[in-house]
Every structure is written in C-alpha cells, then in structure tokens.
Amino acid sequence: MMEKSFDERCAAFDENYPRVLEQIAQAAVQAGRRPEEVTLLAATKTVPLEVVNHAISRGLSCIGENRVQELLEKYDGLDRAHCDVQFIGQLQTNKVKYLMGKVSCIQSVGSVRLAREISRLCQRENTTMKVLIEVNIGREESKGGVLPEALLEVVDEVRQLPGIQVEGLMAIPPICEDVKKLRGYFSAMRQSYVDIAAKKLDNVSMNCLSMGMSSDFPEAIACGATMVRVGSSLFGKRVYPQH
Ligand SMILES: *Cc1c(COP(=O)(O)O)cnc(C)c1O
DSSP states (O other): OOOOOHHHHHHHHHHHHHHHHHHHHHHHHHTTOOGGGSEEEEEOTTOOHHHHHHHHHTTOOEEEEOOHHHHHHHHTTSOGGGOEEEEOSOOOGGGGGGTTTTOSEEEEEOOHHHHHHHHHHHHHTTOOEEEEEEEOTTOOTTSOSBOGGGHHHHHHHHTTSTTEEEEEEEEOOOOOSOHHHHHHHHHHHHHHHHHHHHTOOTTEEEEEEEOOOTTTHHHHHHTTOSEEEESHHHHOSOOOOOO
C-alpha cells in the first residue's frame, strides 16, 4: 500500500472526526445519556506526530499510545498543552519507568505485578499514577488483563499500593460478529464497574469505563462506556512502517 501524504491524512481526519463525534453523541443520546459523558480517546499508534498534532489543533483532547518506544519518539513534539496523553497498550514491567511523568493514566494494568512496579516508581519519584484495571473479559489467551473472577481481588490489592489511584476499568472484548454476544461482554464490564463503585473502596474511584473501538464503540456506549478508544475510524487504516 502506498503511504498517504501528510495532507491526505489530515484531510481524512478532518472528514472523519466530526462524524465520529456525531456517532458518539448519537449513541449516548439513544442510551439516555449525555454526549459529554463519553470521552473520545484517539488511539494514535502508527499515526505520524504531525498528523496527531493536526488532530489536536482541530480539538482532539485525549490520545492513547500503545507502544512505549513510539510514545517516546513522539513525546517531545506532541502538543501536550492541549491534549491529555495516556498509555493503552500491553506494558512490560521493565518499561514502566519510561512512562513516569509522561502519561496521565496507564489503562492497561492487568496484573498486580505490574501495579507493584508502578507503585515502586511512584514512591521513588514522590508522585502518583492513575490506572485502569484491564479485564480480559473474553478470557482470551492472547490478551492481557485480569480474568473477571479475579477482578475484585486485584482491585483490592492494587488500591492498597502507595502512589496508585484506581480510576476505573478497561477492556478489549473479542472480535464478535454477533452483536448480542458483544453487548454481553460490554454489559458484564459495566456491571463490574457499578458493583465496584458501590463498594466505595478507599483509593478507588470508578470514573472511567474504557471500552469500544472503531468497530464497536456505539455498542460500548449503549452499554455504559465512559471512554471509547478510536483509531482507524479517525485516522484511516493503519499503515505499518516498512522495515
Ligand atoms: C489500536 C487500539 C485501539 C483502536 O483501534 P481501532 O480499531 O483502530 O479503533 C483501541 N484500543 C487499543 C488498546 C488499541 O491498541
């Protein structure tokens, strides 16, 4: 595939962005919710820095990167004054150190071990980090995240680690043709989110339920998502760099 030019990619974003915002608003209203209850996070993996900054200039206010290396390459050039930067990808414990002070939230905390490393670095740097607990809602071997039956126990352990604030839950359900099945996954997430909130645990605030991507964000919003992570519907099909 031919790489698209900067202008083409920006034009594609300009065309897609209002449509995605409209779809988010529509899904929220249909579910009896306010559009402002749903935050759009743009998943910017493989999107060149200049295109990301163009998107920010158009009003995009939250992005998520999912590889540490790529985040670091873009970080200094990002218009961070106008955009919140979060981490959404699988994370090895030995790379947490590169994210400290750079991202406002790590959405992909799928083990107590990873949380312990975040906590250790937060204490060392006398800071705090917001995290979402990632749930492997489809119980897929290939995916990170805690299994649904272990969620409460993990939340309870993580919330006690110094420097960590549990802000919510995140999930990437299996690709489903069957909308009913997909909604089943999203609804199960929503139920866990509500149940945990009801426990009013110290250091736990269920402020963010991050679920839904390009293929399924309207369903996620119908089921209660407060954040959707959208990549290709905003920036076009991903072009991976040639090596
Ligand atoms: C890439 C990515 C997305 C967005 O995927 P699209 O299908 O392009 O919208 C969402 N969440 C995570 C964790 C991702 O890595």
